[in-house]
Amino acid sequence: MERGIENYLRFLRGDSSAMRSIVEMFWDTMLLFTNGYVHNISDAEDIAQEALIELAVRKPRLEEEHQLKAYLYRICRNKSINHLKKYQRMTGLSPEAETFLEDESAEIESRMEMKESAKLLHRTMQKLPQNYREILYLRYFGDLSMKETARVMRMTEKQATAVAYQARQQLRKLLEEEGYSGEDL
Amino acid sequence: MKTYDEITAKVLETAAVRTVRIKRMRYACTLTIVCSACVIGGAAFMKLEKPEFLPTEIQSDTLHSASDPSTEMPTETTEETVSTTEATTARQTTAPPDTQPLPTSVSKPKTVQELVTVPSESVRTIMTSLPGNAHTSSAVGKETTETRKAVSTAATETAVLSFATTALQETAVQVDLTEEKPASTVLSSTEGATTAAASSQQTVTVPVMTSADLPATEVQIHTEVETVLWDILSDLYSNGQLPFSFEASDPGETETTTATTTTTATNGVSDTSASETAVSSAVTETAQTEENTEDTSVSSASV
Structure with a gap:
């Protein structure tokens, strides 16, 4: 490709x-x-x-x-x-x-x-706070490495990792509220 | 939603436009730096409209040292005479200046001097906004040819600017004549400027001329050229293409000063002495204040 x-x-x-x-x-x-x-x-x-x-x-x-x-x-x-x-x-x-x-x-x-799961993910991500959404976009839609993501977000790699972790946690919570379990995704 | 092709086309088109604009801006900035140190900044702006300019041209094709002005000056003045005369003739054949009413929204400037002493910022703005081919020459001689062509049409904005800038260029050449060194060298430092002033003061033999000293024909030519220029400027102004305005003035006062352009052109090298004095004093002033240099020099040169 x-x-x-x-x-x-x-x-x-x-x-x-x-x-x-x-x-x-x-x-x-x-x-x-x-x-x-x-x-x-x-x-x-x-x-x-x-x-x-x-x-x-x-x-x-x-x-x-x-x-x-x-x-x-x-x-x-x-x-x-x-x-x-x-x-x-x-x-x-x-x-x-x-x-x-x-x-x-x-x-x-x-x-x-997009697969249905990706669409769901995308829509649920709209409900996240901006920095969480941003970092998840870059990581999972933009296929950027954590280092590059951190650079785009103007933060250290360590900070970016922490924010990405929190973002994933919150996303999981939101998805569960929507009725999806980890297995569905 | 836009298609990929549409997006691509838009991106490429806009990028091309912006690239040229950025280059032009950089070029203009460099020229400003060069020319704010001397009295002939206006002439440098001519190069802004070179269609295929590159930033590297600044080094290779500098304005003030590109040619040997001492050999070019007599030719230049002669050509300028032709240019001025032709402009007048062309204007007269199309429409007598006196019969053309001036727009009421603006007032008439006093002399060509005023046209030439347009703030350099404004000149630069206009130059940059003009279409590409009007100011393409790099040599002074070519410029005069273009000036002749442009003024003979007597209807374009280019004409005024070419004329005004040619006047500035003429000043530049006169500066060159006062010194054996290239003008750029002389004008690049305070010390050099002072030297130029001292040197030219010694060579002054002809007193400053006024309109009363001029032959009637030259006064006539001046008046007509002034009218032509003013008409063009009025058109520009009424089209909103001039970013500055003129103060109201009494038409009866228009004879106060005579365009040196005409005087110098007609009488050749010997008559430039008066201008030399003026320019040299302007050069001295340049050492003191950069801001007012261009205006002072031009107006002095026109006296």
Whole structure:
């Protein structure tokens, strides 16, 4: 399977079509990750797109796959936080808007060909506090190592490990409340 | 939801635009640093619009030492004369300046001097916002050709800026003539600037000319060129393309100073002495305050 970093290196050598592969590989997970912050697919799309544009403009020197992922997620994270600071979350979305956003989320899930268990996990994660959700996204949807996750989250690896542990505990509790046991997952 | 192709296209397109913008910004910043140390900053901004510029050009294609001005100056002044005259002629054939009403939203500047002494920040802003091909020349001679072309159309924003910048460039060349060293060397330090001033003071033989000293034809040319420039600037202003405004002035006062551009151009090298004095004093001032250097120098040169 072609790796993102290979595409990125191709892009640096001037092959614009490589960007298409990068988008295909990372877009959906970036979107989900970003949507975890902004809770608005449209905004999440803009932010994820900005992250890719930043990658294309800055052309950072990246050599490993995990570096590329970490770079993209970090930009998404920072931009999402800035976005939240700038535009405080809307309160009380109209029912139509809620439905629309849910549909959009569902579309991403189906495009990612998520298994039912992953979908459940994803939805339950929405109920977690932001830092818990963030770290679980990076670990389990972004496939980042703990070291890279810590770097994206701007914390030490030790801290990240602790937060990830707490996040898993809380997620387990939530899933159990939903009626799922560890065996179901 | 966007498709991958749409996203890719958008990403590539935006990235291309931003890359150019960033390069341009970096280039502009570097030029600002270079030119804030001298009196001819305005001329440097011409290069901002080079279509294929690269940041490395700053080293290889520096503005002030790229050519030997001592050999180019006479040619330049001659070409400038042609340029000015043609501009006037072109304007006269299309529409007499006097019959063109000025917009009421802005007031008329007094002289070409005022046009040239536009704050450097503003000049840079305009230059950066202009389309790419208007200011592509790196050599002064080419610029004059372009100026002629641009002014002859008498309808583009480029014309004013080229003209104004050419005036600045002319100042630059005059500075070069006062010293055997390249202008950039002279102007790069306080000590050098003082030397330039002292040197040119010794060579001054012609007193500063006023409009009263000029032949009637030159005054006429000046007035017409001024009108052309003002018309163009008015258009720019009314289109919201000028980030600055002019103070109200009495049209009757427009004759107070004559454009050195015209004077110098017509009479050749010998007539530049007056400007040399002015420029050298401006150079001295540069050593004292960087902020006001450009304006002071240009206005002095125009007296």
